[in-house]
Amino acid sequence: MLYECSSGLLGNGHHLHGISTISFQAWLSQSKRSKDYALPNSSWSQDMMDLYSRFLEMCKDGTWKRIPSYSDTADHVPGKACVHLESLKLANEKERKGTRFFPRNLDTEGVGFEYAMFLNPSEKRMVCLFQPGPYLEGHRGFAHGGSTATIIDSTVGGCAIFVAGRVMTANLSINYRNPIPLGSVVLVDSKVDQIEGRKVFLSCHVRSIDGQTLHAEATALFIQLNSTKSLQQQVSSQ
Numbered sequence: 001m002l003y004e005c006s007s008g009l010l011g012n013g014h015h016l017h018g019i020s021t022i023s024f025q026a027w028l029s030q031s032k033r034s035k036d037y038a039l040p041n042s043s044w045s046q047d048m049m050d051l052y053s054r055f056l057e058m059c060k061d062g063t064w065k066r067i068p069s070y071s072d073t074a075d076h077v078p079g080k081a082c083v084h085l086e087s088l089k090l091a092n093e094k095e096r097k098g099t100r101f102f103p104r105n106l107d108t109e110g111v112g113f114e115y116a117m118f119l120n121p122s123e124k125r126m127v128c129l130f131q132p133g134p135y136l137e138g139h140r141g142f143a144h145g146g147s148t149a150t151i152i153d154s155t156v157g158g159c160a161i162f163v164a165g166r167v168m169t170a171n172l173s174i175n176y177r178n179p180i181p182l183g184s185v186v187l188v189d190s191k192v193d194q195i196e197g198r199k200v201f202l203s204c205h206v207r208s209i210d211g212q213t214l215h216a217e218a219t220a221l222f223i224q225l226n227s228t229k230s231l232q233q234q235v236s237s238q
């Protein structure tokens with residue numbers, strides 16, 4: 001199902017550089033036919049379940065929104081970008097066969113990235129509950145720094161998508177402060193700090209759920225892509 005952008009996420013009819021963002025509901029209904037991986041499964045620890053329930057509770061008054069998660073990359077980008085990507089997807093179905101959104105690339109539950117994101121629209125903030133599995137090992141018993149970078153990029157990326165639609169990471173700077181034990185649950189907390197034209201600046205902290213350990217802190221710059229060109233056109237014109 002294709003759809004057009006309508007009401008804005010940052011208030012009615014919000015426009016950022018001429019690009020109207022879509023309503024959260026429209027995006028949710030666009031993607032609901034795909035399997036949602038951000039729902040609890042048997043690999044989730046009690047800590048993960050407890051935190052997830054706490055955030056679900058905070059969704060009840062609309063302050064927070066649970067963000068679904070899919071294995072198809074095209075489903076992650078809302079708005080007009082989705083129309084472009086949907087067409088691209090239909091046109092190139094053959095070539096696209098077998099591609100997956102990187103953090104959802106494993107079939108077995110619990111071995112890789114287990115995560116669920118929640119968006120706070122008024123604070124332009126995205127929080128990700130992350131439980132790294134055994135296939136993300138770097139040093140013995142700890143998550144690989146690249147997997148931490150991936151979950152940070154995806155969380156700040158989700159936040160940037162919320163404010164600016166189709167974006168790409170231009171810069172991601174991470175300070176790793178304390179290793180993340182495999183199987184533990186951490187909170188990846190990101191927010192938009194500033195928007196300057198097409199540039200979206202964000203910051204992010206990764207903390208243990210008791211808040212006592214700072215695992216990593218990051219800053220990121222995302223660039224809003226030209227809405228009049230499809231992703232395919234942008235790639236082929238470079």
Ligand SMILES: CCCCCCCC/C=C\CCCCCCCC(=O)SCCNC(=O)CCNC(=O)[C@H](O)C(C)(C)COP(=O)(O)OP(=O)(O)OC[C@H]1O[C@@H](n2cnc3c(N)ncnc32)[C@H](O)[C@@H]1OP(=O)(O)O
Binds near residue numbers: 009158169221
């Ligand atoms: C309903 C809403 C709900 C939403 C929720 C959704 C939930 C979804 C959940 C989860 C989402 C998952 C999210 C996934 C995230 C993953 C993202 C990635 O991994 S992206 C792959 C890695 N990145 C690349 O490969 C880029 C490679 N670079 C490029 O393609 C270009 O450099 C690009 C597009 C970044 C910029 O190129 P140009 O030609 O469009 O723009 P130019 O003119 O170069 O830059 C624009 C401005 O930005 C500055 N700029 C560009 N790069 C910079 C840099 N690295 N550092 C500082 N400034 C930079 C420039 O100086 C310029 O600034 P001046 O306008 O002159 O002030």
